[in-house]
Amino acid sequence: MDLIADHISHRFGGLDVLDRVSFTVASGEVVAIVGPSGCGKSTLLSILGGLLRPSEGRAELRGAPPDNSLNPLTFVFQDFALLPWCTVEANVAFPLVHTALDAAARQAVVDDALRRTGLSDFRGAYPKQLSGGMRQRVGIARALAVRPAILLMDEPLSALDSQTRELLMEDFVRLLADGAMGAVYVTHNLEEAVRLADRVVVLSRRPGRVREVVSIPMTRAERGGIDARGKLLTLQNQLWSLIREEAIDAEREVQNA
Numbered sequence: 001m002d003l004i005a006d007h008i009s010h011r012f013g014g015l016d017v018l019d020r021v022s023f024t025v026a027s028g029e030v031v032a033i034v035g036p037s038g039c040g041k042s043t044l045l046s047i048l049g050g051l052l053r054p055s056e057g058r059a060e061l062r063g064a065p066p067d068n069s070l071n072p073l074t075f076v077f078q079d080f081a082l083l084p085w086c087t088v089e090a091n092v093a094f095p096l097v098h099t100a101l102d103a104a105a106r107q108a109v110v111d112d113a114l115r116r117t118g119l120s121d122f123r124g125a126y127p128k129q130l131s132g133g134m135r136q137r138v139g140i141a142r143a144l145a146v147r148p149a150i151l152l153m154d155e156p157l158s159a160l161d162s163q164t165r166e167l168l169m170e171d172f173v174r175l176l177a178d179g180a181m182g183a184v185y186v187t188h189n190l191e192e193a194v195r196l197a198d199r200v201v202v203l204s205r206r207p208g209r210v211r212e213v214v215s216i217p218m219t220r221a222e223r224g225g226i227d228a229r230g231k232l233l234t235l236q237n238q239l240w241s242l243i244r245e246e247a248i249d250a251e252r253e254v255q256n257a
């Protein structure tokens, strides 16, 4: 299933936030969205996920969803957005509550999502008993439970320390390895972008326009190796050179606001 951003523009009142943004996320593809602070990345993700209607243009899904998919698009949030009074298992089961699945089928889906995220032994724990990394794994397991075509991720690792980030990036590489699921990955972190994405959409400062789309010409498996580090760093520098000047301007604008 493909996700198409078709000339999406958005304004909040008098503030132009996005300007005719177009790109396609092909089935199984991971597209990162980067750009200066406030250029409209989160707004774009909300529009792609159907949470916000764009002022102009549209977001469209094309093609068949994966087998048994309950929702072709699902979000993974920066702050995990877990229900603190529910166990890990109940958090993961939450999106299945109002579905037609019977109890056995629901349990099978939850078990599978917990297994894929390494949470089977923590099913009875409450969020406050878990580390940040484990909490985000619960957020990811909950997203997997609806068997999405595309994960929509807004800075999913930015609340985590660098070692935990590294481990979760490895988790993402594993979860995305079979190409059954694609992702849109909003991040400030260019290292995450070049490590995870097939293509990186670079937005200009607000109103965000597509400035460039940079392909990462390596498989995700190759990128974990020590030999890939130099190449990835070069790509990261290329992205930074596209963003740097506008990031400085955006920073000044925030300071003067």
Ligand SMILES: Nc1ncnc2c1ncn2[C@@H]1O[C@H](COP(=O)(O)OP(=O)(O)OP(=O)(O)O)[C@@H](O)[C@H]1O
Binding pocket: 012, 015, 017, 035, 036, 037, 038, 039, 040, 041, 042, 043, 044, 206
């Ligand atoms: N609901 C809203 N109402 C009014 N303005 C909004 C709303 N949501 C976002 N904005 C403004 O729209 C602009 C883009 O915000 P958005 O969060 O999409 O950018 P971003 O690129 O994700 O930002 P950051 O890099 O800081 O995370 C900002 O100036 C923000 O203040």
